[in-house]
Amino acid sequence: MKLSKxxxxxxxxxxxxxxxxxxxxxxxxxxxxxxxxxxxTLIDKRNFHLFQPLLYQVxxxxxxxxxxxxxxxxxxxxxxxxxxLMDEVLDIDPQQHQVTLSSGTLPYxxxxxxxGVSHHYFGNEQWADVAPGLKTIEDALEMRRRIFLAxxxxxxxxxxxKRRAWLTFVVVGGGPTGVELAGALADLAYTALKDxxxxxxxxxxxxxxxxxxxxxxxxxxPDLSAKAARSLEDLGVVVETQTLVTNITTDAVTxxxxxxxxxxxxxxxxxxxxxxASKMGTVLAExxxxxxxxxxxxxxxxxxxxxxxxxxxxxxxxxxxxxxDDKPLPGVAPVAMHEGAYVAKLLQRRLQGxxxxxxxxxxxxxxxxxxxxxxxxxxxxxxxxxxxxWLIWVFVHxxxxxxxxxxxxxxxxxxxxxxTRKGGARLITGEEGKLNESEFxxxxxxxxxxxx
Amino acid sequence: MKLSKxxxxxxxxxxxxxxxxxxxxxxxxxxxxxxxxxxxTLIDKRNFHLFQPLLYQVxxxxxxxxxxxxxxxxxxxxxxxxxxLMDEVLDIDPQQHQVTLSSGTLPYxxxxxxxGVSHHYFGNEQWADVAPGLKTIEDALEMRRRIFLAxxxxxxxxxxxKRRAWLTFVVVGGGPTGVELAGALADLAYTALKDxxxxxxxxxxxxxxxxxxxxxxxxxxPDLSAKAARSLEDLGVVVETQTLVTNITTDAVTxxxxxxxxxxxxxxxxxxxxxxASKMGTVLAExxxxxxxxxxxxxxxxxxxxxxxxxxxxxxxxxxxxxxDDKPLPGVAPVAMHEGAYVAKLLQRRLQGxxxxxxxxxxxxxxxxxxxxxxxxxxxxxxxxxxxxWLIWVFVHxxxxxxxxxxxxxxxxxxxxxxTRKGGARLITGEEGKLNESEFxxxxxxxxxxxx
Numbered sequence: 001m002k003l004s005k006x007x008x009x010x011x012x013x014x015x016x017x018x019x020x021x022x023x024x025x026x027x028x029x030x031x032x033x034x035x036x037x038x039x040x041t042l043i044d045k046r047n048f049h050l051f052q053p054l055l056y057q058v059x060x061x062x063x064x065x066x067x068x069x070x071x072x073x074x075x076x077x078x079x080x081x082x083x084x085l086m087d088e089v090l091d092i093d094p095q096q097h098q099v100t101l102s103s104g105t106l107p108y109x110x111x112x113x114x115x116g117v118s119h120h121y122f123g124n125e126q127w128a129d130v131a132p133g134l135k136t137i138e139d140a141l142e143m144r145r146r147i148f149l150a151x152x153x154x155x156x157x158x159x160x161x162k163r164r165a166w167l168t169f170v171v172v173g174g175g176p177t178g179v180e181l182a183g184a185l186a187d188l189a190y191t192a193l194k195d196x197x198x199x200x201x202x203x204x205x206x207x208x209x210x211x212x213x214x215x216x217x218x219x220x221x222p223d224l225s226a227k228a229a230r231s232l233e234d235l236g237v238v239v240e241t242q243t244l245v246t247n248i249t250t251d252a253v254t255x256x257x258x259x260x261x262x263x264x265x266x267x268x269x270x271x272x273x274x275x276x277a278s279k280m281g282t283v284l285a286e287x288x289x290x291x292x293x294x295x296x297x298x299x300x301x302x303x304x305x306x307x308x309x310x311x312x313x314x315x316x317x318x319x320x321x322x323x324x325d326d327k328p329l330p331g332v333a334p335v336a337m338h339e340g341a342y343v344a345k346l347l348q349r350r351l352q353g354x355x356x357x358x359x360x361x362x363x364x365x366x367x368x369x370x371x372x373x374x375x376x377x378x379x380x381x382x383x384x385x386x387x388x389x390w391l392i393w394v395f396v397h398x399x400x401x402x403x404x405x406x407x408x409x410x411x412x413x414x415x416x417x418x419x420t421r422k423g424g425a426r427l428i429t430g431e432e433g434k435l436n437e438s439e440f441x442x443x444x445x446x447x448x449x450x451x452x
Numbered sequence: 453m454k455l456s457k458x459x460x461x462x463x464x465x466x467x468x469x470x471x472x473x474x475x476x477x478x479x480x481x482x483x484x485x486x487x488x489x490x491x492x493t494l495i496d497k498r499n500f501h502l503f504q505p506l507l508y509q510v511x512x513x514x515x516x517x518x519x520x521x522x523x524x525x526x527x528x529x530x531x532x533x534x535x536x537l538m539d540e541v542l543d544i545d546p547q548q549h550q551v552t553l554s555s556g557t558l559p560y561x562x563x564x565x566x567x568g569v570s571h572h573y574f575g576n577e578q579w580a581d582v583a584p585g586l587k588t589i590e591d592a593l594e595m596r597r598r599i600f601l602a603x604x605x606x607x608x609x610x611x612x613x614k615r616r617a618w619l620t621f622v623v624v625g626g627g628p629t630g631v632e633l634a635g636a637l638a639d640l641a642y643t644a645l646k647d648x649x650x651x652x653x654x655x656x657x658x659x660x661x662x663x664x665x666x667x668x669x670x671x672x673x674p675d676l677s678a679k680a681a682r683s684l685e686d687l688g689v690v691v692e693t694q695t696l697v698t699n700i701t702t703d704a705v706t707x708x709x710x711x712x713x714x715x716x717x718x719x720x721x722x723x724x725x726x727x728x729a730s731k732m733g734t735v736l737a738e739x740x741x742x743x744x745x746x747x748x749x750x751x752x753x754x755x756x757x758x759x760x761x762x763x764x765x766x767x768x769x770x771x772x773x774x775x776x777d778d779k780p781l782p783g784v785a786p787v788a789m790h791e792g793a794y795v796a797k798l799l800q801r802r803l804q805g806x807x808x809x810x811x812x813x814x815x816x817x818x819x820x821x822x823x824x825x826x827x828x829x830x831x832x833x834x835x836x837x838x839x840x841x842w843l844i845w846v847f848v849h850x851x852x853x854x855x856x857x858x859x860x861x862x863x864x865x866x867x868x869x870x871x872t873r874k875g876g877a878r879l880i881t882g883e884e885g886k887l888n889e890s891e892f893x894x895x896x897x898x899x900x901x902x903x904x
Contacts, residue, residue: 063518064518066879073645077647083651084648155537155538425519428498
């Protein structure tokens with residue numbers, strides 16, 4: 001397998017291998033693609049970049065997978081010295097400066113690892129089948145399938161108790177993903193679907209958002225958390241904080257609130273409670289002595305390199321960067337983009353014998369959308385909520401979508417849905433309607449310390 | 453399971469059960485939904501209507517599944533006396549006037565069966581794994597996965613012979629679907645992807661369209677077939693007529709042309725050669741004595757009812773209607789729509805003690821698209837090809853898409869793609885990149901009489 005083409009001129013080309021085509025890896029590749037001196041290979045298991053912040057809209061049937069995905073090759077097609085390889089990295093050899101792929105080995109001068117995180121059940125991996133998480137397109141389609149099948153099952157069900165269980169949706173985790181999912185479910189049940197059924201009234205749908213700590217959106221200031229909770233309640237979502245999930249089966253979620261334990265009968269549980277680093281973290285620990293934090297993220301130097309390995313960098317959600325403020329930088333897209341671009345600039349400078357000051361993330365603000373016309377935004381000096389925050393949210397997301405792939409189409413779809421409150425991609429696809437009916441009995445308390 | 457709600461007034465409501473939410477069933481439901489006297493239940497295994505004429509655009513990564521699918525409930529939401537049931541009909545009992553569903557039984561006064569056809573391998577069902585057909589969303593996503601994986605595999609392959617096999621695409625069947633697929637593949641390989649790869653030149657892609665009879669688009673007049681073939685060749689497609697496929701394996705297609713037998717090394721074969729009636733045809737034969745034609749379609753009366761069963765109608769692709777011209781009506785969307793609407797009108801008239809003359813299909817013309825700016829149109833009195841035909845094709849399809857679900861979004865996407873020649877939904881999803889590697893050895897000659 002020929003992977004590195006020989007350079008034509010005298011000066012040997014500096015070979016950079018980037019693992020992962022998310023926000024971190026892609027921004028590094030785009031920035032490096034501007035220089036002629038590098039030979040860049042971007043490796044990803046998938047052939048597309050996923051605009052993960054909008055994945056919840058696929059899960060709730062508003063957008064199609066294609067609307068939030070762009071082929072990596074298309075994004076990078078004009079960067080002629082950037083090569084895209086659809087492959088999986090199985091191992092890293094820092095001594096030999098090479099990575100092992102499923103189809104061979106590939107040498108590097110500099111390695112950038114940006115493989116992100118996946119969702120995680122804190123030792124209750126048996127919950128994965130009954131409470132799907134949301135990290136991949138396939139995850140989103142599985143959520144979509146379960147959500148719409150639940151309404152179909154409720155329409156056919158005549159037992160009032162069972163019907164109520166089909167019309168009860170429980171979202172576990174009150175971070176941005178959980179808040180967005182709960183809000184989108186409310187839009188769906190109370191507006192988009194309200195005329196579509198004959199035996200049920202979708203307005204009777206119950207949507208519960210469960211959070212372990214004392215408020216939703218814990219990374220935000222308390223007053224914005226309170227506003228988010230109020231907005232959710234206005235939409236019809238039941239917000240329950242200080243609520244620990246102790247068990248999930250195909251028929252119910254068991255929760256503990258203080259000393260009280262209670263069962264919530266439900267057929268649909270969506271998991272938005274926590275993440276764990278992808279397995280490249282472990283590979284870096286074993287092969288390059290990387291130190292990992294409690295969720296497996298790689299602790300990095302102030303320049304995002306690995307301690308003791310100046311030719312290996314870690315960016316994005318996989319990196320634990322603790323050189324700014326007292327806590328690590330959050331696992332959000334803007335941090336990953338800035339980190340990817342920083343490493344690219346650092347490498348460009350180094351080629352000219354120069355250096356860069358340590359990485360610093362300048363937080364432009366955080367945004368979380370709740371539902372139609374409702375969001376919260378925190379710019380530090382300014383905290384806003386409601387319609388103005390929602391408008392900012394829409395424009396920021398469109399800006400980034402267009403930057404990647406001219407996805408004006410999403411803007412137009414939103415515009416359309418905004419006025420019709422209908423439309424979207426409410427398909428049930430996949431294994432024609434079969435629900436997983438396996439039962440789980442393990443009663444393990446959720447590790448509350450890992451809840452963000 | 454409560455399926456038929458009691459009517460409030462004195463006069464008993466006439467219960468109509470429609471099986472299948474394709475063009476035939478949906479048009480019947482929409483028309484019947486205008487009358488207050490009917491209690492209509494539309495049953496489909498899926499929760500959406502699929503705009504099948506554009507399925508090839510999903511298979512080739514131009515549109516997303518959601519762009520050509522609309523939830524049946526949403527389409528029929530304003531028809532309050534039409535109920536949608538996501539379920540499967542397992543059996544029909546004409547004596548008891550009821551259908552058996554997977555979730556119970558449902559009585560009817562009138563039954564309309566519109567379950568269509570699926571693709572078919574003429575006794576070579578073992579080809580299904582190596583040469584996927586195109587009838588469902590899942591079929592289209594499987595084709596899309598294989599097409600884009602083939603380019604990815606070619607990019608990694610260093611053996612020139614194997615690389616050529618990855619870059620060879622064989623479309624079996626020169627009817628409308630085969631012509632559309634081959635043309636779309638040419639657009640993809642020679643335009644959309646041309647800058648995306650580094651090791652291969654996608655312009656070296658070979659696209660072969662194989663047809664058993666002596667010309668493509670056999671239902672069209674010979675001069676339009678010739679123009680279609682010329683348009684395909686202009687796009688870069690190799691058209692081979694009078695070519696019988698005798699075997700398909702994971703590495704090659706074996707064809708016979710006259711006395712000559714030849715192997716075409718290829719890793720990607722797309723099946724567009726033939727269809728067979730869905731299994732409801734067999735159920736009607738067993739339960740209601742229906743007579744079936746060679747491909748299992750149900751032979752119907754001049755009013756589309758089943759001979760001997762005045763309360764059962766068959767519409768759409770499943771119906772073999774031979775009371776007009778010398779051959780059965782073609783299995784295309786306009787025929788299905790007209791048939792569905794006819795039966796609905798007939799039932800409305802009968803309720804008033806009136807009748808309707810036998811069904812007559814007034815052919816407004818046929819259209820087949822070949823590629824960017826190329827199509828053929830046959831209006832009987834007028835035959836056109838090239839850009840004008842393509843423009844008509846675009847407007848006709850947009851008209852029907854908008855009629856169903858305000859899918860203006862597709863028009864905008866086309867507009868966008870037309871000028872950029874890029875964009876679309878070129879995702880590889882599903883079982884992350886695994887190709888089926890099973891080998892087939894059966895060498896059975898294809899039944900040429902069934903090739904349209």
